[in-house]
Amino acid sequence: MKITPEEVSHVANLARLRLSPEEVEVMAKQLHDILTYVAKLNELDTRGITPTTHAISIVNAFREDEVKPSLDREKTLANGPQQDGEFFVVPRVI
Numbered sequence: 001m002k003i004t005p006e007e008v009s010h011v012a013n014l015a016r017l018r019l020s021p022e023e024v025e026v027m028a029k030q031l032h033d034i035l036t037y038v039a040k041l042n043e044l045d046t047r048g049i050t051p052t053t054h055a056i057s058i059v060n061a062f063r064e065d066e067v068k069p070s071l072d073r074e075k076t077l078a079n080g081p082q083q084d085g086e087f088f089v090v091p092r093v094i
Contacts (some may be wrong), residue, residue, distance in 0.1 A: 003031040 005021075006030045012019045019027065073086070082089035 003028050003035065 005024045005028045008024045008031065009019070012024070012027075077083040077085070077088065078086040
């Protein structure tokens, strides 16, 4: 599939990109090369091959939710430079 410079210019315009005529030509050739390679890959027979999402097998690392005791409020607030007994006091951000 040949990508024309006009198509590259149109897509660049949609993406709000300003490309010089030389950049349009380079981009058209690069996109043509990419599409040619993809077309070549589409010729492969992939029946019976399991699709993969990762190069290696990954197992979910989720764990069961368990209720655990929270941090002690006084000990936690002692680590902050300013606190009001219940919360950390931080500068107001507008």
